[in-house]
Amino acid sequence: MQELIDRAKELLKDGTVVRVLGWKKGDLPYNPEPHIFTSAEELDKDFIYNGFCGANLSKYMIAATRLEGKTLVFLKPCDTFSFNQLIKEHQVKRENAYIIGVGCKGKLDHRKFERLGLGDIAEISGIELTDECDRIHVKTVYGEEKDLDYRDVMLERCFFCKTKEHQIFDEKMLDSKDTVAEGADRFEEVKKIEAMAPAERYAFFRSELSKCIRCNACRNVCPACNCRHCVFDNTKYDTPQKANASSFEENMFHVIRAFHVAGRCTDCGECSRVCPQNIPLHLFNRKFILDADDLYGEFQAGSDTTTPGPLTAFTFGDAEPAAGLERSRG
Amino acid sequence: MQRIGVFVCHCGTNIAATVDVSKVAEAAKHEPGVVYAVDYTFMCSEAGQNLIAQAIKDYGLTAIVVCSCSPRMHEATFRKVAEENGVNPYMVEIANIREQCSWVHKNMDEGTPKAITLMKTAVAKVNLDAPLQEGEAPVTKRALVIGGGIAGIQTALDIADCGYKVDIVEKEQTIGGRMAQLDKTFPTLDCSSCILTPRMTEVAQHPNIRLFTYSEVQEVSGFVGNFDVKILKKSRSVREKDCTGCGVCMTKCPSKKIPNEFNRGLNFRTAINIPFAQAIPNVPVIDKEHCIHFKTGKCGICAKVCPSHAVDYEIQDEVIEEKYGAIVVATGFDQIDLHKFGELGYGVSKDVISSLEYERIMSATGPTGGHIVRPSDGKEPKDIVFIQCVGSRCEPDDRRGKTYCSKICCMYTAKQSIMTCDHIPGAKCHVFYIDVRTPGKMFDEFYRRAVEQYGVDYIKGNVGKVTPLPNGKLRVHGVDLLDQKEVELDTDMVVLAGAIEPNPSIRPLATKLTLSIDNNNFLNEAHAKLHPVEAATAGVFMAGTVQGPKDIPETVAQAGAAAVKAVALLAKDKLKTNPCVAQPDELYCNGCSVCANVCPYGAITYIEKEVRDHGVRETRRLAQVNPSLCKGCGACTVACPSGAMNLKGFTNRQIMAEVDSVCQ
Numbered sequence: 001m002q003e004l005i006d007r008a009k010e011l012l013k014d015g016t017v018v019r020v021l022g023w024k025k026g027d028l029p030y031n032p033e034p035h036i037f038t039s040a041e042e043l044d045k046d047f048i049y050n051g052f053c054g055a056n057l058s059k060y061m062i063a064a065t066r067l068e069g070k071t072l073v074f075l076k077p078c079d080t081f082s083f084n085q086l087i088k089e090h091q092v093k094r095e096n097a098y099i100i101g102v103g104c105k106g107k108l109d110h111r112k113f114e115r116l117g118l119g120d121i122a123e124i125s126g127i128e129l130t131d132e133c134d135r136i137h138v139k140t141v142y143g144e145e146k147d148l149d150y151r152d153v154m155l156e157r158c159f160f161c162k163t164k165e166h167q168i169f170d171e172k173m174l175d176s177k178d179t180v181a182e183g184a185d186r187f188e189e190v191k192k193i194e195a196m197a198p199a200e201r202y203a204f205f206r207s208e209l210s211k212c213i214r215c216n217a218c219r220n221v222c223p224a225c226n227c228r229h230c231v232f233d234n235t236k237y238d239t240p241q242k243a244n245a246s247s248f249e250e251n252m253f254h255v256i257r258a259f260h261v262a263g264r265c266t267d268c269g270e271c272s273r274v275c276p277q278n279i280p281l282h283l284f285n286r287k288f289i290l291d292a293d294d295l296y297g298e299f300q301a302g303s304d305t306t307t308p309g310p311l312t313a314f315t316f317g318d319a320e321p322a323a324g325l326e327r328s329r330g
Numbered sequence: 331m332q333r334i335g336v337f338v339c340h341c342g343t344n345i346a347a348t349v350d351v352s353k354v355a356e357a358a359k360h361e362p363g364v365v366y367a368v369d370y371t372f373m374c375s376e377a378g379q380n381l382i383a384q385a386i387k388d389y390g391l392t393a394i395v396v397c398s399c400s401p402r403m404h405e406a407t408f409r410k411v412a413e414e415n416g417v418n419p420y421m422v423e424i425a426n427i428r429e430q431c432s433w434v435h436k437n438m439d440e441g442t443p444k445a446i447t448l449m450k451t452a453v454a455k456v457n458l459d460a461p462l463q464e465g466e467a468p469v470t471k472r473a474l475v476i477g478g479g480i481a482g483i484q485t486a487l488d489i490a491d492c493g494y495k496v497d498i499v500e501k502e503q504t505i506g507g508r509m510a511q512l513d514k515t516f517p518t519l520d521c522s523s524c525i526l527t528p529r530m531t532e533v534a535q536h537p538n539i540r541l542f543t544y545s546e547v548q549e550v551s552g553f554v555g556n557f558d559v560k561i562l563k564k565s566r567s568v569r570e571k572d573c574t575g576c577g578v579c580m581t582k583c584p585s586k587k588i589p590n591e592f593n594r595g596l597n598f599r600t601a602i603n604i605p606f607a608q609a610i611p612n613v614p615v616i617d618k619e620h621c622i623h624f625k626t627g628k629c630g631i632c633a634k635v636c637p638s639h640a641v642d643y644e645i646q647d648e649v650i651e652e653k654y655g656a657i658v659v660a661t662g663f664d665q666i667d668l669h670k671f672g673e674l675g676y677g678v679s680k681d682v683i684s685s686l687e688y689e690r691i692m693s694a695t696g697p698t699g700g701h702i703v704r705p706s707d708g709k710e711p712k713d714i715v716f717i718q719c720v721g722s723r724c725e726p727d728d729r730r731g732k733t734y735c736s737k738i739c740c741m742y743t744a745k746q747s748i749m750t751c752d753h754i755p756g757a758k759c760h761v762f763y764i765d766v767r768t769p770g771k772m773f774d775e776f777y778r779r780a781v782e783q784y785g786v787d788y789i790k791g792n793v794g795k796v797t798p799l800p801n802g803k804l805r806v807h808g809v810d811l812l813d814q815k816e817v818e819l820d821t822d823m824v825v826l827a828g829a830i831e832p833n834p835s836i837r838p839l840a841t842k843l844t845l846s847i848d849n850n851n852f853l854n855e856a857h858a859k860l861h862p863v864e865a866a867t868a869g870v871f872m873a874g875t876v877q878g879p880k881d882i883p884e885t886v887a888q889a890g891a892a893a894v895k896a897v898a899l900l901a902k903d904k905l906k907t908n909p910c911v912a913q914p915d916e917l918y919c920n921g922c923s924v925c926a927n928v929c930p931y932g933a934i935t936y937i938e939k940e941v942r943d944h945g946v947r948e949t950r951r952l953a954q955v956n957p958s959l960c961k962g963c964g965a966c967t968v969a970c971p972s973g974a975m976n977l978k979g980f981t982n983r984q985i986m987a988e989v990d991s992v993c994q
Binding site: 229236312316 | 838841842915917918919920921922923924927928929930936948951965969971972973974983
C-alpha cells in the first residue's frame with residue numbers, strides 16, 4: 001500500500017495530476033470509502049488499499065475528469081471495464097485521467113463476517129495486498145479472535161472474476177491473484193431462475209424486490225446509471241409518480257433500471273454489494289447479459305472503448321423481434 | 331387547457347353494431363378538457379365533416395378527437411377539416427374504435443367499455459398535444475428500380491417514358507430475371523425470350539434509363555423525395571465499354587466445371603461467362619471464386635485472347651452515390667429449395683427435377699438445346715409425372731413449405747405437359763394435383779386443352795413417395811382421391827412444381843428500406859386494397875412477385891401501377907415533411923450517444939454547446955436531430971435512458987398519459 005501512496009505523492013508533486021481518487025480509511029476497519037485526496041499529507045494520513053476496498057472508483061471519474069487538471073485514479077481490473085464503458089458513453093474524459101491499475105486478490109464481503117458472528121471487527125490482518133490473502137486473523141470488539149480462510153469471506157462476485165488484466169491503464173502496480181472458483185459459471189443462478197415456473201419466478205422476484213427501501217444506493221453506485229437526471233427523479237415527464245403508484249413500485253424501479261443498463265452493464269456487481277437489503281440485483285443484469293449473448297453473440301461491455309453494445313446500436317444483423325419470442329418458447 | 335371536441339362515428343353499423351356510440355359520446359363529456367361530444371353515422375362524409383367544422387366554430391375547439399376507423403384510413407381527412415377551420419392539423423387524435431374494437435368484439439358489453447377506454451386514451455393524449463408545423467422538402471426527379479426482371483424492366487420503361495430519369499440496379503450480371511429462363515408462356519404459348527428481349531433492349535437504349543448490373547443496393551438513407559442511395563457496383567473484371575461480347579474468352583477459359591446457375595445447375599459454365607446470348611449488357615463477368623487467375627495468380631488466358639483487350643483483373647468494386655425521389659422494389663422470386671423433399675426423390679434421382687429446371691430443359695437456349703431428355707442418361711422420356719403444390723399449400727406447422735398457393739404452378743404445369751406432348755409425340759403426361767386453379771383469361775380453356783386435346787392424365791391426389799428403380803425408371807406412389815385408390819406409376823421423369831418464395835435478397839433490402847415484410851418475406855403493402863403497390867415507407871413502391879405470387883401479365887400490370895405512383899411523386903416539386911420528429915431536451919441529455927447509435931437514419935449528431943442549467947453554466951456534449959433525416963421512428967426515444975429524447979406528437983409524457991388512462 002505504501003508504494004501506492006508514494007507513487008501518488010510523486011505524481012502530485014511533479015504536477016502530472018492535481019488530485020488523487022482513491023480509498024480513504026473509514027471510521028471502522030471494514031468500511032473504507034472513495035475519496036479525493038489533494039495533498040501528500042492527506043494521502044499519508046488517510047489513504048488505504050486493502051481487501052475491503054471493493055468500491056469501483058470509475059463512476060467518480062465522471063465528475064473528477066470534468067474538473068481542471070488531471071485526476072489520478074486507482075482502478076482494479078474489473079473497474080477498468082466500467083471506465084472503458086464510460087469513455088464509450090462520453091461520460092469521462094480520458095485525457096483528464098491518469099490510471100494506475102492496481103492488483104486485486106479478491107475483495108471481502110463484510111456481510112459474510114456478520115454471518116459468522118464476526119461483524120464487529122476491531123482488528124484484522126492478512127487483508128493487505130502485500131499479504132498472501134489466504135488466511136485472515138480477526139479480532140472482534142468483544143475480544144473474540146478467529147483465523148479465517150480468505151475465500152470464506154470473499155465477495156461472491158470475485159469467484160466469477162472476469163479477469164485480472166486491466167483493460168485500460170497508464171501504469172500498473174501490485175500483483176493480482178486468481179480468485180475464480182473451479183467450474184464457476186456466473187449464469188448458473190440465472191439459469192436456475194429461468195427454469196422456474198412463471199408463478200414461482202414471480203414469487204421469487206416479489207419476495208426479493210419487496211425488501212427494497214428505495215434508498216437508491218444501487219442507482220447511485222452504478223457506473224452505468226450516469227444520467228444527468230434519472231427518469232425516476234425527472235419531473236418533466238410524469239415518471240417519478242409512476243414508480244410510486246402502488247406496492248409494485250420497487251419492482252418496477254428495478255426492472256426499469258435493469259432495462260436501462262442492459263447492454264451497458266459490465267457486471268461489476270456494485271449494485272448487489274451496496275444494497276443494504278441484500279437483494280441480489282446483479283441477477284437482473286446477468287439475465288440481460290445472458291440473453292444478449294445468446295441473441296447477438298458474446299459481448300462484454302467495457303472490454304474496449306469503441307465496440308457498440310448490442311442493445312445500444314442499430315445494425316442490419318440485429319435479432320428480429322421474433323427471435324426473442326422463439327427463445328422464450330424454447 | 332384545451333377545448334376538446336369528441337366525434338364518435340357509427341361507421342354505419344361497422345362500429346355501431348358492437349359499440350354503443352351514444353354512450354361513448356356521453357362518457358366523453360366527462361373527460362377533462364372536453365367541451366363538446368357527439369356521435370354521427372358517418373364522420374368522414376361531407377355532413378360529418380361539416381359537423382366538426384361547425385363545432386370548431388361554435389365551441390372554439392382547440393383540439394379534436396375522432397373515434398372512428400384506423401388513422402391510416404381517415405386521419406388525413408380529419409386533419410384537413412381541422413386545418414381548414416383554423417385548428418392545427420396535429421391537434422387531431424384518432425381513437426381507433428373500429429379495427430381495434432368493434433371488429434374484434436362480438437357484443438356491446440365488451441365493445442362499449444373498450445371504445446370508451448380508447449376514447450379516454452385519445453383525450454388524455456390530445457390534452458398534451460402541441461401544434462406542429464410541417465416543413466417542405468424538394469423532390470429529386472429520379473427513380474430507382476431495384477431488380478431487373480420483367481417487373482423492374484416494365485416499371486423503369488413506364489417511368490422513363492413519362493420523362494423521368496430511372497436507374498435500374500440488378501444484382502445479377504444481366505437483366506431479364508426469371509422470365510429469361512422460361513421457355514414458353516401460358517396460355518398463348520409465345521416464347522418468353524421473344525417477348526422479353528425487345529423490352530430488355532429498349533431498357534438498354536432508353537435515354538432516360540441507366541443500368542447498374544452486377545450491382546447491389548448497399549445503403550439507403552434520406553426520405554421520400556430525397557433518398558440517398560449507395561450502390562455497390564461489383565467489378566466484372568471486364569471493361570464494359572471495350573467488350574464486344576464476342577465470347578472468345580468463354581471458349582478458352584480453362585475453368586469449365588462450374589454449375590451453371592442460369593441453367594439451374596443442369597450443366598456447367600466457365601469462370602468468365604455470359605449467361606445467355608441475349609444478355610444485357612452482353613459483357614461477361616469473371617467469377618472470382620472460380621477463376622484460376624484470382625485463385626492462383628496464374629492463367630490469364632482470357633486477357634490474352636480478348637481481341638479488344640477488355641479483360642482487366644485490376645478493376646475494383648465501385649460505390650456509386652445517387653439521389654432518388656422514389657424507389658420501386660421489384661426483386662422477384664426464386665423457387666424454394668426442393669432438397670427438403672427427399673421422399674419425392676429430389677436430390678436422390680437426377681431424373682426428379684424442379685419445374686424451373688424443366689423450363690431450362692425445354693428451352694432452346696438451355697443445356698440440351700431444347701430437347702427434352704432425362705438428365706441421368708440423356709434419353710428421351712416417354713412418360714413424365716408432374717407433381718403440383720410441392721411446398722405450396724402446406725400445413726402451417728410444416729416447416730418445409732409454404733402455406734400459400736404459389737398461383738402460377740397449375741398453369742405452367744398444364745403448359746409444360748402440353749409442350750412435352752408437342753416435343754415428344756406419343757409421350758404420356760400425368761399430373762398429380764390438389765386442385766386445378768385456372769381463374770384468368772383463357773386459362774381454363776388452356777387447361778382443358780391439356781386434358782381434352784393432349785390427353786394429359788390429371789390425377790387428383792398427393793404423391794407420397796418417388797422411388798428410383800434398378801431399371802432406371804422412377805416408381806411414383808400416390809393416391810387417386812376420386813377413385814379412392816392407391817396409384818403406382820412407373821415413369822421416366824418426375825417434375826416437381828415447387829413453391830415460389832420471394833428472392834432471399836429482399837430481407838436485408840427490406841431492412842435497409844425499413845419496409846415491412848410478412849411471415850413469408852413478401853412485402854406488405856401500405857394497404858392491401860387501397861394502396862396495393864405502395865410500401866409502408868413513403869416513397870417506396872413495389873412491383874411483381876416481391877409482393878406476392880403472380881404471373882407475367884399481372885406483374886406487368888402491377889409494374890405499370892407502381893410506375894404511375896412513382897411518377898405522381900416525381901411530378902411534385904415539393905413535399906410536406908413530417909413534423910413528428912425527435913427532439914432532445916438539452917437539460918436532460920447526457921451526451922452518451924446511445925440515441926445516435928440506434929438511429930437507423932443517421933439523423934442524430936452531437937455538438938458541444940454551452941448550457942445554463944439551474945445556475946450552472948457549462949459546455950456539454952448534446953444530441954442534435956436533423957429533422958429532415960429523422961423519420962420519427964422513435965427508436966432513440968426508447969433507447970435514451972434519461973428520457974431526454976422525445977418524439978414530437980408522441981412525447982414520453984403523452985404516451986404515459988395514454989397508458990395511465992388505460993390502466994386507471
